[in-house]
Amino acid sequence: MFKKFLSKLGIGSAKINLVLHQPYVRVGEKIEGEFFIEGGMTEQHIRKLEVELQLMVHANGQHYRQTVAVIPVASSFILHSGERKVLPFVYALPLHLPITRYGVEYVFVTRLDIADGVDAVDEDSIRILPPVPLETVFSALDKLGFREKPTSGKITPYGQEFSFFPTSVFRGVIEEIECLAFLGEQGVRLQLEVDVLTGMFGHGEREWKREVFFSYDEVNDVERLTQKWHMLLQEIVQQPQTQTHSSYIPHQPYVPHDPGYYPVYPSRHHGHGMMGAIGGFAAGMLAGMVAEEMIEDVVEDAFDVGDQVEDMVGDWFDGDDIDIL
Incomplete structure (x- = not known):
């Protein structure tokens, strides 16, 4: 008893x-x-x-x-x-x-x-x-001397944002690369923001925002993938002014959005890091599994990430309760 x-x-x-x-x-x-x-x-x-x-x-x-x-x-x-x-x-x-x-x-x-x-x-x-294709994309950047920042991988309303800094070839030329990653049936799609240093002593800076696609054939060939990264970054560095590309890069064939991706929605908002020109990709690293209503919420009303982390993470997982510790 x-x-x-x-x-x-x-x-x-x-x-x-x-x-x-x-x-x-x-x-x-x-x-x-x-x-x-x-x-x-x-x-x-x-x-x-x-x-x-x-x-x-x-x-x-x-x-x-x-x-x-x-x-x-x-x-x-x-x-x-x-x-x-x-x-x-x-x-x-x-x-x-x-x-x-x-x-x-x-x-x-x-x-x-x-x-x-x-x-x-x-x-x-x-x-x-990360899934192997995304890890390979990051490995190709590593071969060019880019290292992932200690704070890389923070959650934003548009997905998980990864950030890299140069240590060799592009050091003193590129300040930072930020990207959101999405996997589909045909390959890996990235939303890039590249900060390029300008001026004689690199005191100036301009931004490039661009959507990039790597087919799985390219991802399976690390050397080929590394070369494509190098060509892309060289092209960005050599451009005379800040530009935004919301569809695809000029030297690659057009690849239509397959069902594994959500489309890029036009955004009316500016000033929230990658939220402005890049626009409303779905929340979640692999967009095909994310609730459709989250896309609509993001497109309709971009918000300050720091003040609304609780709402953001809740929406990511269909609004279940969150414990604040």
Whole structure:
């Protein structure tokens, strides 16, 4: 009797531990592991076992938690005193998730729902890696001496924004490259903003905003991809004035928007970094999975990112509640 009383308080109660085969996974791929369940001092009724994938965003000194998915594992069962169970865990990550970067983190929260007792909880951090095509696009930039900034990967209303700075060939010529990335059936589409230094001592600066497309044939050939990056950046550097290209670059064949992309919407707003001339790409790194209403919201009313992170992250995942920590 006394043992049952203690179990209700969580003392000597059942335990749960999720052990992942590896603490990282690419978007769209499967992550696997096992649940190790250990019975407590007395028999207990387990109502359910489930896992939450939670996104944590850090911005402006505040922390936001958003549940991305709830993964049911097991329903009602009896766990006997001292009993040990091992259950498999397999989960395929959604395609639209922002990847792990500065201020963007993920955790699996495993919850063993114990009837008439304190739930057993386990937390495991995971890193969500970029899809291989996007990683290859970034690797080609790396070959040209561009390094990803420590603050790269911040979430904006238009998707996850990546930023790079030059260390070799374009050092002193290009200040920064920022981009949003979208994957489709035919290749990788980027919305670029390139800050080019001007003047004798590089005290001036001009901006280039452009949409760029890399076919999967190009992405599969890193050397070819690196050469195309080099040609593109040389062309931008040599242009005499700030320009914006919202369709495609002159030296590439036109590739129509396939169903894997949302189209570029015209924007009436200016002054919010990449929001102005580049316009309203869908929120979410892989646009094909993002709610259509988010596009309309972005096009209709661009807003200050810092003041409205809570609304932005909530919209990204269909308006579910967010915890401010």
